[in-house]
Amino acid sequence: LAGIVLLASVGMARYMNANVPGIFVPEEMIQELASAPKGKAIEKGIEIAARLIRTIRDEGICDGVHIMAIGREERVLDILDAAGM
Numbered sequence: 001l002a003g004i005v006l007l008a009s010v011g012m013a014r015y016m017n018a019n020v021p022g023i024f025v026p027e028e029m030i031q032e033l034a035s036a037p038k039g040k041a042i043e044k045g046i047e048i049a050a051r052l053i054r055t056i057r058d059e060g061i062c063d064g065v066h067i068m069a070i071g072r073e074e075r076v077l078d079i080l081d082a083a084g085m
Contacts, residue, residue, distance in 0.1 A: 002062050004052055006069040006079065007045040010034050046075060050082030057083075 005023070007013050010033050013025040029048055036044035053065055069076050 001064050001066045002052075002056050003066045003068060004049050004079075006042075006049050006067070006072055006075060007033055008070075008072060009041045009045075042072065042075070046078050046082055049079045050084075053079070053083040053085070 005016065007025065007029070010030055013030045013033060016023045017025050032048060033041050033044050049067070053067075056062060056065060067076050067079055069079070
């Protein structure tokens with residue numbers, strides 16, 4: 001399984017890179033989050049998570065995903081909808 005974290009902010013992404021072993025958020029994703037309009041980072045995070053899920057599915061990278069929407073579990077369905085699931 002691939003672990004997909006719903007990134008809610010640039011700060012969250014940078015914190016995870018610095019403090020969570022085994023987690024790496026590419027700088028390109030951090031910049032994509034930073035480009036979101038004020039107050040819309042969570043929507044950008046949903047878009048990024050959905051894109052990753054589609055890529056994993058379409059390219060057969062692994063057999064499934066584990067979505068971690070830390071503190072925002074109610075947004076999991078939004079991620080799945082955006083991924084076309």
